[in-house]
Amino acid sequence: MTEQVLLDARNVGKVVPTAEGELTILQDLSLAVREGESLAITGPSGSGKSTLLGILAGLDVPSSGEVILCGQNLTRMDEEKRAGVRAKHVGFVFQSFQLLPGLTALENVMLPMELHGLKDARSLARDYLARVGLAERLSHYPQQLSGGEQQRVAIARAFASQPDVLFADEPTGNLDQHTGAKIIDLLFDLNREQNTTLVLITHEERLAQRCGRRVHLVAGSLAEDTPSSAAQPAEV
Ligand code: ADP
Ligand code: MG
Numbered sequence: 001m002t003e004q005v006l007l008d009a010r011n012v013g014k015v016v017p018t019a020e021g022e023l024t025i026l027q028d029l030s031l032a033v034r035e036g037e038s039l040a041i042t043g044p045s046g047s048g049k050s051t052l053l054g055i056l057a058g059l060d061v062p063s064s065g066e067v068i069l070c071g072q073n074l075t076r077m078d079e080e081k082r083a084g085v086r087a088k089h090v091g092f093v094f095q096s097f098q099l100l101p102g103l104t105a106l107e108n109v110m111l112p113m114e115l116h117g118l119k120d121a122r123s124l125a126r127d128y129l130a131r132v133g134l135a136e137r138l139s140h141y142p143q144q145l146s147g148g149e150q151q152r153v154a155i156a157r158a159f160a161s162q163p164d165v166l167f168a169d170e171p172t173g174n175l176d177q178h179t180g181a182k183i184i185d186l187l188f189d190l191n192r193e194q195n196t197t198l199v200l201i202t203h204e205e206r207l208a209q210r211c212g213r214r215v216h217l218v219a220g221s222l223a224e225d226t227p228s229s230a231a232q233p234a235e236v
Contacts, residue, residue, distance in 0.1 A: 006165060006197050007033040007056060012065035014051055014220075025051045026062070026220040035164075038191050038198040040208040040228070043217030049201045050095065050169055052217065056199060057090055057167045058082040070164060087115065091163030091196075093171050097154045099142040105129060105153045106138040112161040121160075128156040131186055133179065147174045155183060159190055165197040166190070172204055184210060 014026040025048045033039055041049050054060035055067060058074045066075045070089045074082055091112075099108050106125050113121035129138060132152035142150050151174045158166055171187065172180035184207050190196045200211065208214050209228055216224040 004035050005032050006035040006037075006070060007031075007199070008066075008068040009056060010066045010068075012052070012055060012062045012067065014048070014055065014060075015063045024220060026055070028065070029220070029222055030065075031056075031215065031222065031225075033165075033197060033199060035197055036191070036195045037213060038188070038211040039200070040211035040214040041199065041201045041217060042203070042208055042214055043223075047217040048220040049217055053167050053169055053199065053201055057092055057165075058086050059092075087112075089164040091158035091161050091166040093151070093154050093158050093166070093168035095169045095173065097142070097150045099150055099153055099157075101142050104139045104141055105134060105145065105149075105156075108142070108153055109157045109160050112157060116161060125156070125160055128160045129153070131159075132156045133182060148176065148179060151175060152179070152183065155186070159186070162194060163196060165199060167199045169201045170203065171200060172202065172207055180204070181206075 009029060009031045012026055012029045015022050015024050029052065041052065043049050051060070055062050058067070058069060061075060066073060068074070069085060072085055074085065100111070103111065106129065109125035109128055110121045113124060118124065126138065129135060132155055134149060134152055134156070137145060137149060145153065155171060172183055175183060187198060188210055191198050198211065200207065202208050211228055213227050215222055
């Protein structure tokens with residue numbers, strides 16, 4: 001297995017203008033993630049986790065510093081080029097799901113694969129939806145699904161594009177214990193089967209523990225960066 005650095009954030013800062021003046025959200029943050037690694041980002045509400053995830057995934061740009069993803073420097077690109085890198089390498093699960101309301105569950109999951117030109121998009125989308133327990137909900141529109149079901153569609157969609165790296169913001173946040181546990185298993189199946197790098201924000205101890213490493217954010221800076229001792233035995 002290769003151990004190359006897949007994601008390298010160097011001295012990242014994020015400052016935004018507000019009515020009260022400039023607000024520093026992230027400060028001089030450096031973080032390297034290797035191919036196939038699973039990383040949990042933890043920290044109190046407002047510590048900058050979602051902002052960091054958006055910057056690491058190339059959805060947002062830092063005010064200072066650089067982000068290199070799959071060998072490409074995102075900070076030197078315009079939005080169109082970054083979108084190209086995202087489409088090729090990145091999957092996301094947002095806190096707000098971001099499903100397309102006019103498409104069914106099946107169509108939402110098929111879309112990224114169709115954009116990639118995959119021929120068997122429909123049957124793959126069915127498989128992924130079955131794996132998240134939604135085989136009976138293929139033709140439901142997002143508004144006809146519960147919050148937890150929408151989250152599972154978003155997870156199936158992220159898996160379906162077979163990304164090199166999957167970013168997820170609280171992927172189990174809206175799920176009950178049992179469904180949450182299934183989703184966690186699925187995330188780590190993907191990590192193992194496809195060597196997908198995982199970068200996950202979570203408040204859940206059981207999810208953070210499954211990750212090989214965790215970083216803790218406090219007020220926009222990395223406070224801790226530790227390997228997770230429980231990482232290996234948890235799944236056997
Ligand atoms: P977390 O995900 O850890 O809860 P966020 O990254 O969402 O934290 O936000 C960190 C802080 O930055 C919060 O206090 C939030 O209100 C603030 N913030 C985030 N985005 C903006 C923005 N575009 N403009 C002003 N403040 C923002
Ligand atoms: Mg957040």
